[in-house]
Amino acid sequence: MALYHELLNALKKEVTKMDVGAKLPSERQLCLDHDVSRTTVRSAIAELEKSGYVERLQGKGTFVSRPPKRQNLSNYYSFTDQTRSLGKTPKTIILDFNITNKPAYINKNLGIENTESFIAFTRLRLADDEKMLLETTYVPYEGFEELTRDLLNTYPLYNIFENYYDLKIYKVKEDFSVDKVNKDQAEKLGIKPDTPVLKIKRTSYDKKSRIIEFTVSYARADIFNYETIYYPN
Known part of the structure; x- marks a missing residue:
């Protein structure tokens, strides 16, 4: 769980500095960049999507949404x-x-x-x-x-x-x-x-x-x- 929370916080920081509509690196690249498993990456991305930070488009990738106001x-x-x-x-x-x-x-x-x-x-x-x-x-x-x-x-x-x-x-x-x-x-x-x-x-x-x-x-x-x-x- 510690790795998950560390990755989630790191991705939040990265995403809030990116332009709306910008594409996130692939799951494989995120695994390499942060030295975590694909399961951890997928869980963190799912939480970001649930919180409104990103939007996943099937076959295209994950993109930055407008940051949540709350x-x-x-x-x-x-x-x-x-x-x-x-x-x-x-x-x-x-x-x-x-x-x-x-x-x-x-x-x-x-x-x-x-x-x-x-x-x-x-x-x-x-x-x-x-x-x-x-x-x-x-x-x-x-x-x-x-x-x-x-x-x-x-x-x-x-x-x-x-x-x-x-x-x-x-x-x-x-x-x-x-x-x-x-x-x-x-x-x-x-x-x-x-x-x-x-x-x-x-x-x-x-x-x-x-x-x-x-x-x-x-x-x-x-x-x-x-x-x-x-x-x-």
């Missing part, structure tokens, strides 16, 4: 990585950053005592300068004292976890629901108040099952979709 929230992990995989330029604007211990329910979501402090920051996420996500992230202060606004302005959060704290995300729990944004949130996202959005609550754990991040995001429903793929027994 981004997939399935297996959503890093906005920066996912946006780059689509051939777009990610941008993050930090709107707020502070250290506090209120509201108390955040402590519960972080698995820390009510008296303990946490770092809270709100970010606006953009792709090719289009407003996509408004998210507020909470991180325990203890153990992450060096996490600053300047550092977040320089590196993605998950890169900071890995490179500064030698931590990797081991498990992610996400909850999706439909919500409406208030006037302030709508203004930041560039949409009308009470517009329906996808609300995502994400809790990230390290390998010791410690919560190292709790994030609440509001994703524009006109841009994002959520897809589930499963294999019945």
Whole structure:
């Protein structure tokens, strides 16, 4: 599965840089270029076709379609990585950053005592300068004292976890629901108040099952979709 995902992301990057109507290399050539099996290539091409990136014409080959306007929230992990995989330029604007211990329910979501402090920051996420996500992230202060606004302005959060704290995300729990944004949130996202959005609550754990991040995001429903793929027994 790792080779499949690597190939899929690589092909997405390549396709988004090609002109609409351009022909993709043959399956055999893709196998040689990426050192993968034909089965892996066919699976990746089928997923690209399903997502609207390419169109297969019998007897002629596979051609680039217009890129999809909506981004997939399935297996959503890093906005920066996912946006780059689509051939777009990610941008993050930090709107707020502070250290506090209120509201108390955040402590519960972080698995820390009510008296303990946490770092809270709100970010606006953009792709090719289009407003996509408004998210507020909470991180325990203890153990992450060096996490600053300047550092977040320089590196993605998950890169900071890995490179500064030698931590990797081991498990992610996400909850999706439909919500409406208030006037302030709508203004930041560039949409009308009470517009329906996808609300995502994400809790990230390290390998010791410690919560190292709790994030609440509001994703524009006109841009994002959520897809589930499963294999019945």
